[in-house]
Structures are given as structure tokens and as C-alpha cells.
Amino acid sequence: MxxxxxxxxxxxxxxxxxxxxxxFINDGRxxxxxxxxxxxxxxxxxxxxxxxDGNLIGKAEKTVYILVNKPRNMLSLKTPDDPRPSxxxxxxxxxxxxxxxRLDFDSEGLVLLTNDGKLAxxxxxxxxxxxxxxxxxxxRRPDExxxxxxxxxxxxxxxxxxxxxxxxxxxxxxxxAWLIVVLKEGKNRQIxxxxxxxxxxxxxxxxxxxxxxxxxxxxxxNFRYLKPDEIRVLLDYAGLIx
Numbered sequence: 399m400x401x402x403x404x405x406x407x408x409x410x411x412x413x414x415x416x417x418x419x420x421x422f423i424n425d426g427r428x429x430x431x432x433x434x435x436x437x438x439x440x441x442x443x444x445x446x447x448x449x450x451d452g453n454l455i456g457k458a459e460k461t462v463y464i465l466v467n468k469p470r471n472m473l474s475l476k477t478p479d480d481p482r483p484s485x486x487x488x489x490x491x492x493x494x495x496x497x498x499x500r501l502d503f504d505s506e507g508l509v510l511l512t513n514d515g516k517l518a519x520x521x522x523x524x525x526x527x528x529x530x531x532x533x534x535x536x537x538r539r540p541d542e543x544x545x546x547x548x549x550x551x552x553x554x555x556x557x558x559x560x561x562x563x564x565x566x567x568x569x570x571x572x573x574x575a576w577l578i579v580v581l582k583e584g585k586n587r588q589i590x591x592x593x594x595x596x597x598x599x600x601x602x603x604x605x606x607x608x609x610x611x612x613x614x615x616x617x618x619x620n621f622r623y624l625k626p627d628e629i630r631v632l633l634d635y636a637g638l639i640x
Contacts, residue, residue, distance in 0.1 A: 401440040404428060407448060409515030411455045414496030416519050427451050462493055463629050464511040465611065469618040470602075474500035474509055485509060489621050498522055499530060499608050502587055507532070507605030508613040511621075520636040521608065527561070527582035528636075531607035534577040534589055537599045539570060544596045552592045558585065560592060574601070609635045 408419035408428070422428050423437050429449045430441045441448055448455050466485050468474060473484035474497045485497065489511060498510040498521045512518055521528055545567075551560045564580035579589060593600040606613045610631050616622060624632070633639045 401442045404430065404435060404439050404441050404448065405437070407441060407443050408450065408455065409519070411443075412461075412494040412513030412515070413450065413455070414494070414513075414518060415498075415515055415522055417523065418496055418518070419515070422450055460493075461514045462491065462495070462512060463514065463517075463624040463632070464489055464491065464495070464621055465613070465616065465624060466509045466511055466621040467613060467616045467618050468501050468506055468509045470504055470506045473503055485511070485621075488619060499584065499605065501605060502590075502603070505603040505605070506618055507603070508608055508611065509605075510608060510611065516638055517633065517636055520638065522584075524583055526636075528609050529607070530581050530584060530605060532579045532581070532589060533568065533602075533604045533606055534579050534593075534600055535571075535602035536574045536577065536593070537601050538573065539575050540567070540577070540598055544598060547596050548592060552595050554585070554588075554591050554595060560585070560588065 405416050405419040405423060408414075408422065409416045413419055413422070420437055423435060423439070426434050427450055428435055430439060431447050443455070466489060468485050473480065473482050476484040476486045482503070486495070489495070493513050495511040495513055496515070496518050498512060498518050499508065501507060501509060510521070520526055545565050548565045549563055551562050553559045561581070561583050564578070566578045568576040568578050581588065589603055590600045611628070630639065
């Protein structure tokens, strides 16, 4: 095999999306032949000694796709310096899995775990603008002006303007409402920050869909491996089946 960029090699070996593997390199966690590399470095996985955190990378793993219903008060990604529980405490699969569509600690719902780097990149990179659907509980009833502003896009406190979103009222409660929110992006805590900008406090967030993949009746804290037909639909949706 000829040389290739190291982030692509890591992604193919199941260490996450290409962007995630680029972060490993930028953080100084990747070496080639005992030398810490910089982004853009190339290597030959058949000849070179490529390691992440001192561990030699193996051959590409068999791809796996796991649907998880992340409970509230749980991390989507485990980090060594954070003692809080993560979804990797639920899923006892020792392959190098990467969360597609991370959720905030205090949000719940659908997260896809996979070692398919190409799929992870297609579903997370902003330029593809894939649908992500959420059920959002508000502590007060929104008025039509607030909903219209949210649909058009909102300028957040850091100056970023959100993309237009699909916003519908699912049901009204005694003191608030449940919304259906469909986004084509995923900025950090975007739904809560957007609500705060237009005077709507968000109490709960539950993601129920990413593209064609739906949470269904899977209960919080549970997970399941995708069926072959679900995998084909997901890969086709992401443009990875010719």
C-alpha cells in the first residue's frame, strides 16, 4: 500500500471520523516511527509504525453500527480526565467506536456509535446538512413571533447565525409546550442557546432521528446493533453506496 495521510489511515482503522483523527494529531497523540507528527503527514500502514497514545494501530476492524439511546446526565464521548459516566459504560464493545451526533450531558436520545470513519464524516460534517430531529420541552408557551424567528435563524451570543430550522408545536402542556425541532447543523448546545436568545427556556431535549435512522421504542440506557437493511439505507442516504 502506498503512503496516505495519517488521519485517513486512522479513520479507516476505526478511530473515528477524519476530523476526529485530525484532532488526535493536533493534540500530539499520534506518532509515526516514534516521531510525533503534524497534520498533513503521510505514512504507509504496511511499513510504518503508527501509534496513537503509544498504542500500535491495528488493521481495519469490521465495521459496526450501534444505535444508543443516551440517557440524561451521561457523556457521549469518554475522556480520561472526566469522571462522569459515558455511553461507553453502556456499550461493552471493544472496537474503536466514535459517536456520531454527540449530545450534551443533560440531553438524551439517539447517538450512533460506529467505527466507519467515512460514514461518521458524512453524517457530522456541516457541509452535508443532514437532518437531525429533536423533541424539545419548553417551560412556557411560545408565541408565533418566537417560532418564526427560530425558523428563520437566530444570531447567537457569539455572533453565529443559525441556519433556518423546521419548528412545529407537538403539544401544549399546562405551563409550556413540546416542540419538534429539525436542524441541519449541530453547534454546541445550539437548541438551548437559541431558546435563551428568544426568551424560551428549554427544559428537556430528546433526539429522535438522524437522517433515516430513528430512535423508535428503544428505552434510555439501552442500545442495539443496526440490522443489515438499516445499514444499507443509512449508507445510501450518506452517499456511500454507488
